[in-house]
Amino acid sequence: MTATFTPEITDVTAAAERMRPHVRRTPLLHAEIDGRPVVLKLEHLQRTGSFKLRGALNALLAGDRPDEVVTASGGNHGIGVATAAAILGLPATVYVPTQVPEGKARRIEGAGARLVRAGGSYAEAAAAARSAAARPGVRYLEAYNDPVVIAGQGTVAAEIVQDTPEVDSIVVSVGGGGLAAGIALGGAGRLTVAVEPERCACLHHALAAGEPVDAETVSVASSALGATRVGEVPFGVLSSRPVRSLLVAEDDIVAARDRLWEEFRLAVEPAAAVPFAAWLSGRVPGERPCVVLCGANAEWTP
CATH class of the missing domain: 3.40.50.1100 (Rossmann fold)
Known part of the structure; x- marks a missing residue:
């Protein structure tokens, strides 16, 4: 939350x-x-x-530890969340727009997160991510509005x-x-x-x-x-x-x-x-x- x-x-x-x-x-x-x-x-x-690593890490370190992290990103936030989750030993899923730059997509997956392409814009990817995060124990990690x-x-x-x-x-x-x-x-x-x-x-x-x-x-x-x-x-x-x-x-x-x-x-x-x-x-x-x-x-x- x-x-x-x-x-x-x-x-x-x-x-x-x-x-x-x-x-x-x-x-x-x-x-x-x-x-x-x-x-x-x-x-x-x-x-x-x-x-982006700074905000993602602070959010995960400051609150109750979730079972899983889900977020949406145009790229950099997703890399930050994937890395922060890996540091803390948490599974992470990152939803991105279909046109995400391939270099950023590669880095998200390279940091250990599951990558899901959803929608043609950040807003559409975020809507899909929020839906997927609506489960007990899952933390939706905001990119900036937190x-x-x-x-x-x-x-x-x-x-x-x-x-x-x-x-x-x-x-x-x-x-x-x-x-x-x-x-x-x-x-x-x-x-x-x-x-x-x-x-x-x-x-x-x-x-x-x-x-x-x-x-x-x-x-x-x-x-x-x-x-x-x-x-x-x-x-x-x-x-x-x-x-x-x-x-x-x-x-x-x-x-x-x-x-x-x-x-x-x-x-x-x-x-x-x-x-x-x-x-x-x-x-x-x-x-x-x-x-x-x-x-x-x-x-x-x-």
């Missing part, structure tokens, strides 16, 4: 402590690009290739603040809002710059409407950022804290991804390049921003 409380910074602190033996404290890269300083949080070097998952993701920001306290804004890509909400919690009052592709922007539309609304998911980054609606829990966090919403074009996402490779040999997936694209455009506020590179689970060549 999904928790319904509103997460706070104390939940992030508790998450960091319980997850410490299992996750990597990912490094920061201090750089100067086009004459401007920037800090890059290399979260794509996390176990499983993305931040305060315990959000607290786990917030440990990314907590590490940034501890390692480089002079950072004044944290720039992050947005799918369903779990990571961005965690950044807003763990950032200790720093501005969260939430960046989305122009045609895959559920948070941007929700902030404009004052509530979560449906949005299209057309982007090179949609396999990771393709939630049609921001979660109610992350929206509650993000709408009550300092947040700046920015949109970036498809060509700029690809160019940002390629530049990370050319200049730093950082091989990230398109979703991870989204906040860097916003920073390159000069629209990110703050004198000492930190850009979170959130994932690297793509079959990628420059």
Whole structure:
């Protein structure tokens, strides 16, 4: 059963402590690009290739131990859940859309989970997963609309603040809002710059409407950022804290991804390049921003 409380910074602190033996404290890269300083949080070097392991592990460690874990994912969350379940010795089943990238599907199965392709969208896969999880002893693990998952993701920001306290804004890509909400919690009052592709922007539309609304998911980054609606829990966090919403074009996402490779040999997936694209455009506020590179689970060549 999904928790319904509103997460706070104390939940992030508790998450960091319980997850410490299992996750990597990912490094920061201090750089100067086009004459401007920037800090890059290399979260794509996390176990499983993305931040998603943090939220999945926190959720499984914080609650009662289930007999089995079921989830739905566009890819990265599924890899995180599969790995978290394996760490704890639990069987896991991951439902994915039929068009899930093959590299992500392979990694889910490689981590030991059963993979089920269901529906043409994340929403359809999630509906099938929820139906399958409606059995005693089975835990449906939310991808982003869960305060315990959000607290786990917030440990990314907590590490940034501890390692480089002079950072004044944290720039992050947005799918369903779990990571961005965690950044807003763990950032200790720093501005969260939430960046989305122009045609895959559920948070941007929700902030404009004052509530979560449906949005299209057309982007090179949609396999990771393709939630049609921001979660109610992350929206509650993000709408009550300092947040700046920015949109970036498809060509700029690809160019940002390629530049990370050319200049730093950082091989990230398109979703991870989204906040860097916003920073390159000069629209990110703050004198000492930190850009979170959130994932690297793509079959990628420059």
